[in-house]
Amino acid sequence: MNSYAGDLESSATKGHSLASNTATAMEDIYDATQTINQAIETIESISFQTNILSLNAAVEAATAGEAGKGFAVVAQEVRNLASRSSESASQIRSLVETAQEKTLQGKKISSEMIEGYNHLNEKISQTSTLIDEVANGSDKQLLGIEYINKTIFDLEKMLKNNQSKKRLMI
Numbered sequence: 001m002n003s004y005a006g007d008l009e010s011s012a013t014k015g016h017s018l019a020s021n022t023a024t025a026m027e028d029i030y031d032a033t034q035t036i037n038q039a040i041e042t043i044e045s046i047s048f049q050t051n052i053l054s055l056n057a058a059v060e061a062a063t064a065g066e067a068g069k070g071f072a073v074v075a076q077e078v079r080n081l082a083s084r085s086s087e088s089a090s091q092i093r094s095l096v097e098t099a100q101e102k103t104l105q106g107k108k109i110s111s112e113m114i115e116g117y118n119h120l121n122e123k124i125s126q127t128s129t130l131i132d133e134v135a136n137g138s139d140k141q142l143l144g145i146e147y148i149n150k151t152i153f154d155l156e157k158m159l160k161n162n163q164s165k166k167r168l169m170i
Contacts, residue, residue, distance in 0.1 A: 001131045009124045016117035023110035030103045033096045040089050040096065047085040054079035 057075035061068035 005128045012120045019110050019113035026107035033100045043089045047082045050082040
């Protein structure tokens, strides 16, 4: 039983280690998503500035009259690109937020697993202590039984010896 408890303790320790590694990995993923969020903010800022520039270009094209028609088309295309960039950045932000939520949830689960493994290791240690106590008690009982057997054997020997002396006396 002690051997099984030792194997169980080893498995629980390995599980604890894996849960700790998972929590660390979750933290790393969360940090990476923070970096992605910063990049998205940069893209959104560029998209906003590009949109403003395209609006200014459209105004300039309108004031240029017939000569600015080609420039107006370019300004509209730049505005379309800015709008698509902004939409893409919003979609990426949504995905990153979902990833962050799932990462935090994974980290919480890992923390609960670590706590569970700590509790399991504590119980395994208590069980090993009880097994040792039972084993020691069994050893003491065995010694007691051997002592009783020896005493009974000695008594039988004395009885037989006494019976032999009694027969000789009769």
